[in-house]
Amino acid sequence: MSNGTTGVDEARNALGKRLRELRVAAKLSGKELAESLSWVGSKVSKIENGKQTPTDDDIKDWTRATKSEDQTASLLAALHNLELQHAEWQRVLKAGMKSHQLTLSQLDEQTKFYRGFENTVIPGLTQTPEYARARFAQVVMVHRVPNDINEAVKVRMQRQEMLYRPDKRFHFVITEAALRYRLVSPEIMIGQLDRLMAMTSMRNVKLGIIDFKTQYVTDPRHGFWVYDDHLVQFESYSAEINLRQPQEIELYTGIFEHLAAVASYGSEARAIISRVMHELAGEADDAGS
Template identity: 55%
Template sequence: MTQVHKAREALGRRLRELRKDAGLTGRQLAESLAWPPSKVSKLENGRQTPTDADIVGWVRATGREGEAEALLAALHTLEVQHADWRRQFRGGLKAHQNELAAYDARAGLIRAFEATVVPGLLQTDEYARGRLAQGVELFGAPDDIDEAVRARTRRQEILYRRDKKFHFVLTEAALRFRLCPPDVMLGQLDRLIAISALPNVRLGVIGFDDLYGVAPWHGFWIFDRERVVVETYSAELNLAQPAEVALYEGVFDRLAAVASYGRAARAVVTRVIDETPSS
């Protein structure tokens, strides 16, 4: 169970305590708030994240308005840990890119593993355009793709800072998935070869013939030893508990250990280029 799930369940337990202290059944509380009875159960058991309005209504109905501040603080901490994309993109795609740039700026060492896509810091403008368009298509985000692409390009300037270190590990599958037209992908692959020569960047590629020490379930980013970011279809997970960070560090090390680097990595990329049809 992740820390996010634990935090949601802890918040639910506190809400249940307030209801029981008020002598209300779940149905009575739901009726007082004009909610379906199932909503109370979902909130108390951590199966649904409450909104600010839910918290305010709950404490009023149970006569515990004094608990609102602490409960809202717990909710907002949970929202940072589990940031759903619809909420993330309310301010536009550019705003989210600027938030990511702030994470980049604070970290001295950034490690990233990607199984299906090229990492954002390594993307060409055209490849990035396709990836960012997904936010508009899936979540109805404001269509500021041009501004977001420019913001992502500005983020990449950090790759040339000698006080920063980067370690990227990609699967060969990430180089071959057709997420963009062939000519765009060829430009992206050329960029990977160029970036692999930067002195503060380690670029590893796990080829199809390499034996994995741990399954590549999903991509993730590690910022120093303080924070892990995992992107799912629905949300961005931010993990900061030492045990979770240590686990992901161990997984990264095992993935990195089987990757090829330097000339061997560039040879994999070059082979993919040779096998990618031009448009």
């Protein structure tokens, strides 16, 4: 996976290559195909080069125009697999945020061992209702999706009940930066840090904090989650990325181990959280006086 490509990019490129082969076999130029479908000229090139993901209708039109309808089902299957990998938020959140939380609940049922790294936000499974509410409010603002914040918070809190199930294990690693980013008010953040403090002594939860003075082995590029050994999930601004290829899971598992190895646990983690809480409390006092 060189040059920063992921399984998602590879799958999109492979789909584009298959569509190009059908066009060439039909002896059509890109311009001719675009004109026959009343598309802008650049659309064919973008799809073939993996720069644009085709829709179901695009594929049906393409196979009809290239007289290769026998390939439609196979190409649609490849597209839907790609959409599972690269799940655009506009599509994922169309039915609301509660619906997406319920989808994650189904994944929870199958998962025994969670490994989560976050460098900017507090992990969803450890969030207080107030912190979660602020995160969902941002989603509504950025993606202009239905406002079902109350329902989404409720389902996220229900998901957290599994933290107490003896058949599941959790290993969270969070950077000190995530404890300090001003994504919520100081009062809400103090409550959130208090919650993390309590989690450092939970039986089946391992919580590590990487403080600012730590020397990293692998850079903390973005947050991600490893579900058992079958799925890696992370979020970009535009999509939820789901990686299922063994080499990708192996890569992320190794990166998680590097990050977990330099984190502080137990009393050392509590000392970092306590330090941040103390500073925030001082700010809240200053603001109130």
